[in-house]
Amino acid sequence: MPDTPELPPPSLLRRLAAMVYDTLLVIPFIGVTIAAATALEMWLQGAGSTEYHQMHPQLVQALSLACVTVFFTAFWRKGGQTLGMQAWRVKLVDSNGDIPGVGRCVLRCLAALVSLAPAGLGYWWCLVDKRGRYWHDHLSGTHLLLLPKPPGKQADAS
Numbered sequence: 499m500p501d502t503p504e505l506p507p508p509s510l511l512r513r514l515a516a517m518v519y520d521t522l523l524v525i526p527f528i529g530v531t532i533a534a535a536t537a538l539e540m541w542l543q544g545a546g547s548t549e550y551h552q553m554h555p556q557l558v559q560a561l562s563l564a565c566v567t568v569f570f571t572a573f574w575r576k577g578g579q580t581l582g583m584q585a586w587r588v589k590l591v592d593s594n595g596d597i598p599g600v601g602r603c604v605l606r607c608l609a610a611l612v613s614l615a616p617a618g619l620g621y622w623w624c625l626v627d628k629r630g631r632y633w634h635d636h637l638s639g640t641h642l643l644l645l646p647k648p649p650g651k652q653a654d655a656s
Contacts (some may be wrong), residue, residue, distance in 0.1 A: 507630030508588045508644040519582030520570075528565045535561055570605040587645040602638050613640035 508516075536553050573580040578597045590606075592598040600604070611648045613620020613633040621632030635641045 504555045505643040505645065506571050507624070508586070508642055510624060512588060512644065515626070515627055516580070516582035516586040516588050519585055523581060524566055524569045527569055528562050531565050532558055567604055567607040570607050571600060574575070574598060574603045574606075575600060587647070589643045590644050591643060592641055593639050593641075598640050600620065602640055604639035606634050606640050611635040612637065 512629070532553070541554060570580060573583075573596065574590050578591055580618055583589065590598060610620075610632075613623070624630045624632050629641065631641050
């Protein structure tokens with residue numbers, strides 16, 4: 499994408515809308531993965547009885563983190579956008595304006611935890627950063643762009 503340096507960053511409202519959309523997509527992915535892992539664990543243990551079975555909480559957390567990382571990395575590698583980002587015309591690029599590599603995508607996912615940890619301060623940072631970047635954008639060498647409206651579309655507020 500040759501003109502990406504001239505494209506502006508998306509507004510915080512647009513970013514949050516894309517995050518909500520993607521959250522509604524990734525939660526069922528996590529649920530199905532954990533259900534499949536629970537069934538596999540029960541089958542491997544030979545639990546043919548109807549007794550209650552609970553996975554170890556750290557395993558559930560690790561599976562959830564893996565699901566989120568796979569979800570976002572797969573979409574970002576495919577075209578720089580998740581489905582939520584497509585709906586809100588937001589695109590992720592690296593410092594050259596290209597689609598980030600797998601390493602950058604995974605790093606961005608993990609660094610997003612750092613941004614989230616202190617009351618989401620790393621996300622709010624885009625409001626004071628001159629280029630509208632999150633902490634995890636700085637850490638992963640990526641940034642978000644607001645794509646132009648497709649021809650023939652009416653103007654929107656954000």
